[in-house]
Amino acid sequence: MNLKEMVGIEAAKHVKSGMVVGLGTGSTAYYMVEEIGRRMKEEGLDIVGVTTSSATENQAKELGIPLKSIDEVSHVDLTIDGADEISQAFNGIKGGGAALLFEKIVATYSKKVIWIVDQSKMVEDLGKFPLPVEVIPYGSDQLMRLFTEKGLHPVLRQDEQKNIVKTDSQNYIIDLHLEQIKDPDELANWLDKQVGVVEHGLFLHMVDTVIVGYEDGPKTLQATK
Numbered sequence: 001m002n003l004k005e006m007v008g009i010e011a012a013k014h015v016k017s018g019m020v021v022g023l024g025t026g027s028t029a030y031y032m033v034e035e036i037g038r039r040m041k042e043e044g045l046d047i048v049g050v051t052t053s054s055a056t057e058n059q060a061k062e063l064g065i066p067l068k069s070i071d072e073v074s075h076v077d078l079t080i081d082g083a084d085e086i087s088q089a090f091n092g093i094k095g096g097g098a099a100l101l102f103e104k105i106v107a108t109y110s111k112k113v114i115w116i117v118d119q120s121k122m123v124e125d126l127g128k129f130p131l132p133v134e135v136i137p138y139g140s141d142q143l144m145r146l147f148t149e150k151g152l153h154p155v156l157r158q159d160e161q162k163n164i165v166k167t168d169s170q171n172y173i174i175d176l177h178l179e180q181i182k183d184p185d186e187l188a189n190w191l192d193k194q195v196g197v198v199e200h201g202l203f204l205h206m207v208d209t210v211i212v213g214y215e216d217g218p219k220t221l222q223a224t225k
């Protein structure tokens, strides 16, 4: 079993019948969604899912997981999602899969958030992984200039065919190549204020529990927010 599958299955143990569950996005979250689907079929687990991307929505529908939109529920009991990096302070970078906007909205309205990662994602400080920033297309060249002037080394995300990547909300992603983010709160506050920035991939003070996959098994860490 690979490490992503290991933590996906481990995290799904936290899901109980009656819960509204936020279903994250990415290759690690994929295994968690599969396991929830299996438990529903084989163990009678009964939940409602709130998906964070069209990819996860398609997967959940194929598995027969009943779904509601974030606006149809009063709250989410538990969200399980992947992450691109998690620092020692339990802050994260997310958005490698371009789903950061819906992921942050669902996490914000969740009573509890679990991130599932393999050990390679645990870092001292954030920043080696490029920080995704979701921007509306209108004025995005101006934002590219602004980010360059600020020394944030922006790259507009393109796919393998060199087409600009569009998010589920038809926005663009600008990845900031920073190497090290010394003060994530300061950067997040600055990004929050920039016109045209819809959301960024700094997920600060949001996670309750992190499940890390190691060769000798999963380890569950409780975060201090």
Ligand SMILES: O=C(CO)[C@H](O)[C@H](O)COP(=O)(O)O
Binding pocket: 024, 025, 026, 027, 028, 029, 081, 082, 083, 084, 093, 094, 095, 096, 097, 098, 099, 100, 103
């Ligand atoms: O934030 C995300 C998508 O927007 C993913 O959770 C993150 O990129 C991790 O993905 P993976 O599990 O495939 O490494």
